[in-house]
Amino acid sequence: MAEYRVTVSTGEAIGAGTWNRIAVSIVGTRGETPPLPLDHFGKEFSKGAVEDFQVESPQDVGQVLLLQLHKDPLLPRAVGPLARDAWFCNWIQLSPPRGTPLRFPCYQWMEGSSRLALREGAARVSWGDDHSLLQQQRKEELQAKQDSYSWKTYRPGWPHCLNEKTVRDLDLNIKYSIAKNANFYLKAGSGFTEMIFKGLLDRKGLWKSLDEMKRMFNFRKTPAGEYVYEHWQEDTFFASQFLNGLNPVLIRRCRSLPENFPVTNDMVAPVLGPGTSLQAELARGSLFLVDHGILSGVSTNVINGKPQFSAAPMTLLYQRPGGGPLLPLAIQLSQTPGPTSPIFLPSDNKWDWLLAKTWVRNAEFSVNEALTHLLEAHLLPEVFTMATLRQLPQCHPLFKSTGIGIEGFSDLIQRRMETLSYTSLCLPADIRARGVEGIPGYYYRDDGLQVWGVPSSLDTRKSLVQYVTMVIFNCSAKHYAISAGQFDSCVWMPNLPPTMQLPPPTSKGQTEPEGFIAALPPVNATCDIVFTLWLLSQEPGDRRPLGTYPDEHFTEEAPRRSIATFQSRLAQISKDIRKRNMELALPYTYLDPPLIENSVSI
Numbered sequence: 207m208a209e210y211r212v213t214v215s216t217g218e219a220i221g222a223g224t225w226n227r228i229a230v231s232i233v234g235t236r237g238e239t240p241p242l243p244l245d246h247f248g249k250e251f252s253k254g255a256v257e258d259f260q261v262e263s264p265q266d267v268g269q270v271l272l273l274q275l276h277k278d279p280l281l282p283r284a285v286g287p288l289a290r291d292a293w294f295c296n297w298i299q300l301s302p303p304r305g306t307p308l309r310f311p312c313y314q315w316m317e318g319s320s321r322l323a324l325r326e327g328a329a330r331v332s333w334g335d336d337h338s339l340l341q342q343q344r345k346e347e348l349q350a351k352q353d354s355y356s357w358k359t360y361r362p363g364w365p366h367c368l369n370e371k372t373v374r375d376l377d378l379n380i381k382y383s384i385a386k387n388a389n390f391y392l393k394a395g396s397g398f399t400e401m402i403f404k405g406l407l408d409r410k411g412l413w414k415s416l417d418e419m420k421r422m423f424n425f426r427k428t429p430a431g432e433y434v435y436e437h438w439q440e441d442t443f444f445a446s447q448f449l450n451g452l453n454p455v456l457i458r459r460c461r462s463l464p465e466n467f468p469v470t471n472d473m474v475a476p477v478l479g480p481g482t483s484l485q486a487e488l489a490r491g492s493l494f495l496v497d498h499g500i501l502s503g504v505s506t507n508v509i510n511g512k513p514q515f516s517a518a519p520m521t522l523l524y525q526r527p528g529g530g531p532l533l534p535l536a537i538q539l540s541q542t543p544g545p546t547s548p549i550f551l552p553s554d555n556k557w558d559w560l561l562a563k564t565w566v567r568n569a570e571f572s573v574n575e576a577l578t579h580l581l582e583a584h585l586l587p588e589v590f591t592m593a594t595l596r597q598l599p600q601c602h603p604l605f606k607s608t609g610i611g612i613e614g615f616s617d618l619i620q621r622r623m624e625t626l627s628y629t630s631l632c633l634p635a636d637i638r639a640r641g642v643e644g645i646p647g648y649y650y651r652d653d654g655l656q657v658w659g660v661p662s663s664l665d666t667r668k669s670l671v672q673y674v675t676m677v678i679f680n681c682s683a684k685h686y687a688i689s690a691g692q693f694d695s696c697v698w699m700p701n702l703p704p705t706m707q708l709p710p711p712t713s714k715g716q717t718e719p720e721g722f723i724a725a726l727p728p729v730n731a732t733c734d735i736v737f738t739l740w741l742l743s744q745e746p747g748d749r750r751p752l753g754t755y756p757d758e759h760f761t762e763e764a765p766r767r768s769i770a771t772f773q774s775r776l777a778q779i780s781k782d783i784r785k786r787n788m789e790l791a792l793p794y795t796y797l798d799p800p801l802i803e804n805s806v807s808i
Contacts, residue, residue, distance in 0.1 A: 208266040211301035212244060212259045216251050217294035217313075220384045223253040224277070224293035231274035232300065234267030241276045251293060266303065273298060273310045275322040292317040292378055297758070298324065313757035315378035327761030390808075393744055401425055401737055409729040410510045412707075416723065422697055422736055430694035433792050438701040441552060444563050445523050445532040446647070448496055450794050452688060452695045452702065453574035454650035459641030460495040460522065461488060467495075467520045467536075468543050474535045476553050477524060487524065494523040494532070494645070498569040500577070500621050502541045507611030509705060509731050514609040516572065517565045517710045525645055532645070537562040539710040546712040557717040561725065565710055568703045571696075572610050574688060576618040582631065583685035585619070587677070587806050607727075607734035609705030632676050633658050633684075649786075650687060653797035656779045657683045657752070682752050685806050687796045692739040703727050704735040742808060752776060752802040776800075 212230060216222055228251060229241035242261040244250065250257055277293060295312040302308070310324040401407050404424050413419050423431070437443040448457040463469060463484070471483050478487060487493050502518035522535040533552075539562060540547040550562035610618070629635040633654050637643055642651060659675035696702045708725040711717060727735070750756065753773045760766060776799035787793035795801060 208263045208303050210242075210261050210263065210303070211307075212242075212261055213256065213299040213301075213307075214244060214251065214259070215256045215296035215298075216253060217296050218254040219294055221253075221292060222294035223255070224251050224291050225249070225280050226251075226291050226293060227276075227278045227280060228293070229276040229278075230261070230298065230300075231276065232263060232267050232270055233272040233274060234270050236268035237265060239263040239265070239267060241274075270300065270302060270308055270326070273300060273308075273324045273326075275312070275316070275324060277316045277321075278319050290318045309758075309761045311757065311759045311761070313759065317378055327759070390741075394741055397425075397737060397741060401733060406733045407730065412728055413723055413726065413732070416700065416719075419699060419732070422699065422732065425697075425736065426693070426740055427697060428694055430691070430792065431697040434695060434701050435698040438698060439560060441534050442531040444567075445534050447567075447570070447695075448494075448521075448523065449532065449645070449648045450650055450792075450796075451570070452691050453570050453578050454648075454687070455578055455636070456496050456498075456570075456573070457494050457523070457640065457642060457645075458496075459491055460493040461491070461641075463488070463522075464495075464497070464520065466541055466543055467522070467538055467549075469522055469536045469549060473549060473551055474522075474524075476551075477533055477535055490527060491641070492525050492527055493535070494525065494642070496521040496523070496566075498566070498573060499541050500618060501569055501572060501610075504572075504610055504617050505613040507609055507614065507705065509607070509609075509707075510728055512707060514611075514705045514707060515709045516609055516614070516706070517569060519562075519566045519569050521566050529646065532647070534563070537566060539565050548712075548714050550714070554714055555717065557719060557722050558711070558714050561711060561717045561722050564700060564703060564722075564725070565706065567701060568609065568706050571702050571704050572614070572618070576610070576615045577622045578688050579685075580615065581619050581622055582626075583680060583688060584806055586631070587681040587685075607704055607731045607738070628676075631680055632672065633679060649794035650797065653779070653783055653794065654679075654683060654687065656782075657776075657797055657799060657802070681806050682804055683797055683802050686802045689808075690743060690796045690801070693736070693743040696739050697736055699732045699736065700726060705731055750804040750807070751800050752804055753799065754804060 210232065214228070216224075227243065227245075229243045231241050232239045242263065244257075244259045244261070246257075246259065275295065275298070279291070293316050295314065295316065297312055298310045300308045300310065309327045311327055312322070312324055314322075316322060398407075404421075406421060406425055420435070423435075434443075448454065469484065471478075474484060478484075484493070497520050499518050499520070501516055504516055504518075506516050507514045517539045518541050519537055519539045520541070521537050524533050524535045526533075535552075537550045538547060539550070543549075550559055552559060554562075629639065633651075637651055637655070642648060645651075658679055659671065696704070703726050705727045706725050707727065708721075726732075753769070753776045755769060760769070780799045783795075783798050787795065
């Protein structure tokens with residue numbers, strides 16, 4: 207006989223306690239115990255409780271390898287909620303007859319009749335300094351036994367396809383908590399009601415004027431949103447958004463002009479100034495290109511019974527060698543040059559040039575939402591985590607309010623997947639590939655490289671570190687950087703229109719203020735998208751900033767030191783970012799560590 211003390215911690219979430227029967231089996235180097243009930247007089251496993259149990263095993267199982275957790279309904283033939291009665295277990299601590307207590311982290315829900323195999327916090331058997339052949343052989347045997355139990359027999363977290371019809375059918379561990387879900391819908395309901403009360407959802411027609419569009423600020427406004435309103439027509443602000451705006455991942459150094467973008471010296475001379483040329487600036491590395499060619503020919507949506515339109519623009523930008531702001535040089539709104547695809551210039555008529563820039567901003571919206579955001583920061587992380595863990599709410603208006611619609615989104619994703627590479631997801635490699643290491647004022651690059659971890663095949667520890675860093679960065683920092691500013695960029699809709707109601711202009715000199723407004727989204731599409739992006743920028747409670755780990759999965763000293771070092775480094779990065787932002791007219795906050803979520807949480 208062997209006596210063990212078992213301490214169990216139940217979570218504090220709503221519904222974390224259970225009336226079900228709980229038992230443990232102890233797996234060791236000498237065998238395995240039968241299920242040992244955890245039971246004493248009164249109710250066990252209440253929400254937030256930490257309880258002790260004494261259990262007796264018919265044998266001493268030797269050095270403990272695993273702990274198996276058993277959960278069964280209180281009544282053998284129970285049905286419905288009583289049978290499913292979920293339980294959230296934080297951790298179990300096992301005190302063997304000899305030796306120190308062992309902590310087994312769990313931090314997950316168990317629902318219905320279920321079994322779970324847990325490893326001790328160290329995750330591996332601890333060994334002494336004796337490296338004799340016999341000891342090494344014994345070590346390998348025991349390690350193989352541990353691996354056999356935890357991965358072959360029980361397979362906790364083993365990747366599999368989910369065959370569920372609705373979100374309600376998903377396991378509790380892979381969907382929003384009750385509190386988080388309730389917060390999300392409460393915010394949605396209150397925001398929707400507010401928009402109705404303020405008269406922002408009552409029209410399907412066009413905006414009457416740019417002035418009328420300021421009504422969106424009656425719903426919500428932010429300092430960044432107000433800055434956008436004040437500066438959206440300026441060339442310098444237009445260019446700066448390629449560096450620090452919603453989609454700061456497309457700009458790349460231009461060493462030679464594409465053949466289908468026939469910009470001439472005469473066109474750009476007013477911006478370049480005397481004594482230089484396109485060829486000289488190309489050789490100097492002062493020109494940059496943003497190419498939205500992936501949008502060429504993409505399917506478009508129908509809104510309010512009207513077909514919408516899309517463009518695939520190319521934008522040439524210039525960085526003066528001596529410093530100064532990034533400036534736009536030329537914009538072509540298609541991938542096919544010719545008489546019906548003019549190159550728009552800063553020297554053109556004000557409304558022609560503004561409309562061309564607005565078409566580029568619409569392309570930025572489409573590419574960011576479909577590719578940078580949905581594909582690279584939502585769908586790919588789902589692959590990384592080996593399960594479909596996230597989905598948009600059924601009432602999500604994103605697809606019905608955008609110019610390319612769900613069919614266009616699907617088409618873009620397929621196109622991007624044909625060219626997506628591992629290195630493009632690694633920030634340092636991506637920065638080098640786009641040739642933007644030296645461009646000044648690129649805060650997405652500067653802050654992102656600080657938040658990025660260390661150091662392409664997974665054949666070394668260094669390669670593994672880089673791979674895991676890529677996954678963590680894309681699921682946390684990059685997702686926040688490309689999603690947190692959605693509302694700031696779009697609340698003044700002309701800066702980031704989700705759709706365009708007229709086709710791209712085929713000639714110059716035809717645009718007037720009325721024509722510019724007629725090309726923009728109608729009132730209801732504007733309200734839909736602004737409301738949606740506001741809602742998605744509101745974290746629905748239960749925030750866990752980067753580097754915050756309330757679930758103690760690691761109990762050993764080494765990973766605890768690593769976590770503390772990481773947290774200290776993030777704190778210093780945040781201090782540096784906030785100091786720099788004090789000197790900026792428009793602070794860049796989208797990679798400030800305390801604001802970054804640990805995961806793709808919304």
